[in-house]
Amino acid sequence: MKKHSSKIRDEIAKLQEQLKTAETREAERIGRIALKAGLGEIETDENELQAAFEHLAERFRRGEVVPAEGKGANEHGRKGAQATPVASGTAAGGDSEA
Numbered sequence: 001m002k003k004h005s006s007k008i009r010d011e012i013a014k015l016q017e018q019l020k021t022a023e024t025r026e027a028e029r030i031g032r033i034a035l036k037a038g039l040g041e042i043e044t045d046e047n048e049l050q051a052a053f054e055h056l057a058e059r060f061r062r063g064e065v066v067p068a069e070g071k072g073a074n075e076h077g078r079k080g081a082q083a084t085p086v087a088s089g090t091a092a093g094g095d096s097e098a
Contacts, residue, residue, distance in 0.1 A: 059065050
C-alpha cells in the first residue's frame, strides 16, 4: 500500500525534529568535554580548531585512540603508542578527553 505524500511529509518533519534534537544533544556533550579539556580558554581560528577535531575524529574512526581506563593504556590513553604531536595553535592536549 502506498503512502500519501502528506503522510510522508509528516514523517519527514518528525525525523527532522528528531535529528535536530540528537544533534543538539551531541553538540552539548562534545562542548562540555571541550570545555573540561580547556578549549574554551584557547584563542584560535575556528578553521584550525575544526581541522583538529576532524583529525581527532579520524583517529577514533581508525581505532588509534582507546579509553584511558583500557588495559595497558599509557597516560595519553593509547596502547603502546607514543603521543602524536599536535601543531601549534590547535587542540593540544585535548585528545585525551574526547
